[in-house]
Amino acid sequence: MQALRKTRAAAGLELVEVPVPRAADVRDGEVLVRVHAAGICGSDLHVDDWTSSYTFIAPSLPVTIGHEFVGVAQAGPLAGRRVVVRPSVTCGVCAACTAGEFDRCEQRRGIGMTRDGAFAAWVRVPQRNCVPVPDGVSDELAALTEPLTISMQALRIAGDVKGARVLVMGPGTIGQGIAALARRAGAAQVVVSGFDDAVRLEALQRMGFTQQVDVARGSLAEGVAAFMDGQRFDVVFEATGVPETIQEALPLLRRNGVVVVTGIHARPLTLDLTPLVRNQHQLRGSFRPPESDWPLALDLMQELAPVLEPMVSHVLPLSQAAEGFALAHGKKACKVLLAPEPSDG
Template sequence: MLSLRKTRPAPGAELMRHIIDPAIPPAGEVEIAVHATGICGSDLHAFHWDAGYEFMAGNLPVTIGHEFSGVVTALGPDVHEPGIGSRIVCWPTLPCGTCAACMADRASACGARSIVGLHRDGGFAPRVRVPAASCFRIPDSLPLDRAALTEPLSVAVNAVDLAEVEPGHRVAVLGPGPIGLAVAWVAKARGADVLLVGLDDEARLALARRMHIPHTADLDREELAKAAMRAFGALADRVIEATGHPGSIEQGLGILRPEGIFVAAGIHGKDCRLNLARFVREKKQLRGAHDTTRHAFEEAINLLDAQGDELIQLVTHRLPLSDAMKGFSLASGGDAMKVLLFPEKNPDERETERPLHVHGDTA
């Protein structure tokens, strides 16, 4: 089957034929016919072999991709749930299952966790095997295209949870990529007033306005402090960063009110500078958000089911997996938001956004 595999600890990845063992899945696992897989920022980092992804070297070759939806087609010998034909999404964080964090159902805090698509074969392929316990059934009313947004939306829900966003809060979100825009959307859905900030990002900010984000600013044209004053008339109660540019931490702290919470959610290849005297005197908090929680994953499924008409606008490009290289170059540029890759079939043949009442919307 045609799969997108990272084969060497160097920039790039290869579209290649890859055989998975024809025997049934191993104990505890299911095989999934992949419907769609989104290109994530971490896929781009792995593809470009950015700093912070050296840990993958010991797992190569590996099929990348972790934001997928699909249908269960085969079960390991001891698996009964989810059954064959179940429409599912997968939380790609696989906990060790035995440490204190895992016992407390905090998989993302497990020091020995592994990630589907980074540590083991993932979803840029027609089929993928994952633990049954990592699968979440989705409602029949949720089309599989929309469901492929579950993982990135759940990352956004977790970042907003961590920021303790409340109705009426002034929330500035730095970085209008898929995660930043999803964060802004979730914060708005919780009743916050939201400013989304980009840098030379007019296409993405225009999409944000179409998704009813109340305020946007492009730092190409306006200073951050002025944009915050224009939007809020005051400092922000919360700042959430999804840029991956370390300078945005110091900048964002400058528009955060005393005792406000700053959540950093970008993956940073470099260190940041911090004026610690001011940080301490103003009693600010800086928190790191990464991955998600079971609760946030379930909330993301519910949001996509209830408000998918708006959230599906996050998907700007749909391509067959055979065009993965084009997809990666689109996703690396500033005009695309979420790029979905579809294995085997041409996406034009698909009835993509018809509400589904049957399990028949996959290959």
Template structure:
């Protein structure tokens, strides 16, 4: 089968791999229809390298059930499915408490286990969600990143009438803008250096946008629009925004970290004092799963896709073949091509 295998930093190869086989009675083989590039994939490709050299990369996907183990009852051959790519151990204290996001041995396919940048992938049956007829495969490939956003927002006090600032308008930030409006936020302010991404943010629900520049601070621009927001979401994963996000909330407000900076973070006194003097609540959010597994993050996303309330198409900037994978990774990480959500289309 065709695949993208990750061998080292900036070393992603399109090559033939053996089709996965059922190993456990609860296993399911999925014929992949669409798989998406996550921002974390780009960072690992450029900066960190693979956990298992030569492993099939990728963890966001949708597909069709190809084969099932003897104990599988929730899906059958031919079912259209979305995938939860997180693999919990089920044995540690966190898992026993139903706190699956804190599983001591939590894995995501595409890291140590084969991922979904391939014609086929293998997962436990409990990791699959059957798709309603009106939810397309390309929409379903974005269920996992949407669930990442919801996992964080569910920790906050976000409710109707609140104000929200979102720093960074990649896939996660754009989904955060949408979900904030779906939660009933009165005003959502999107912040990004890319004018095209800000345009998409407005299309997906942002009421105001801020494009940072060297002459006027983002904080000043934000204060022209509001006297402080109830919730500030860091979705860029940059050192700069991980500091600036503390300036956005009003007294008693909240900060939610969804982005993952791959560098050290320092806080100027002004930003640190905002945490203390504004009595901010700061949330860290990791992964997308909860109890009952895979969690309400996934089922809520699926419900809102089914009802047509969550929009994913405007975020999809590329839909390409798997063979084009190594080149698109090179282009994006070297700045030669701009992209929002890149999907690989398989089994055309």
């Protein structure tokens, strides 16, 4: 079968021929999943570029990447069912895991990072990572489950946004999900900003978010002024991966306001902390949601399907992975899904 792999500790990815995993390769508690579609994530772009935030995967190379996927489980309790798969694999032996508190495991491996992932027709995964997909949820939307859980966690970290003025910086998949969930949670106003982001901002228009700023055309402060009536934001979500965007947002945040940082940043930030202290700004990181969010995310998919549909802009065959990555790198797409050929493997 074809597999999109990171083969060397350097920039680039390779589409290579690898053996289909055999039943004998499947360990206790694992299952093979026939992949229907897998999304290209910002972290896959980091792995492609080989930025410092992802060089930790070097000891696992060569590795097939792809961690946002939907497919059909071939055995086990969910045999024959469509499933999405939590990419974070707990160790099963640490104190937290043996106590059944998997969310506290610190010895994780990542499917599509430090073990083979889903840019291939077949992937071997732990059974306990599989979550059944309701019939009403399409493959395209189901492939967004992992990023939607990241957006859910960002909302949780922010706290109650009911009635809040919200700025979402970064119109990619995570930002789009945050915008949709903030509105669902009762935010009074959701403004979205991007940088030279016509395609992704246009998708947000179709999702119903009309208050937008493209900072390629002017400063963030000037751009949001049109929507803010002299007020400042209660909550700012950073989903850009560009650290300097936080510096631009803090002056727009009210006293005691909250900043939730979700991006993985390729370099550090120099930040003047004195205004942060004087304004009691709450700077919070948000990363991995609890496992229990996964079925809830699928329920949200069902509820919000018409809103979320513009989040997937392309479904390409895996053989066109290079084109898919070029679209994602160039911000000429929203979520790009790669689908292995039904005949492959």
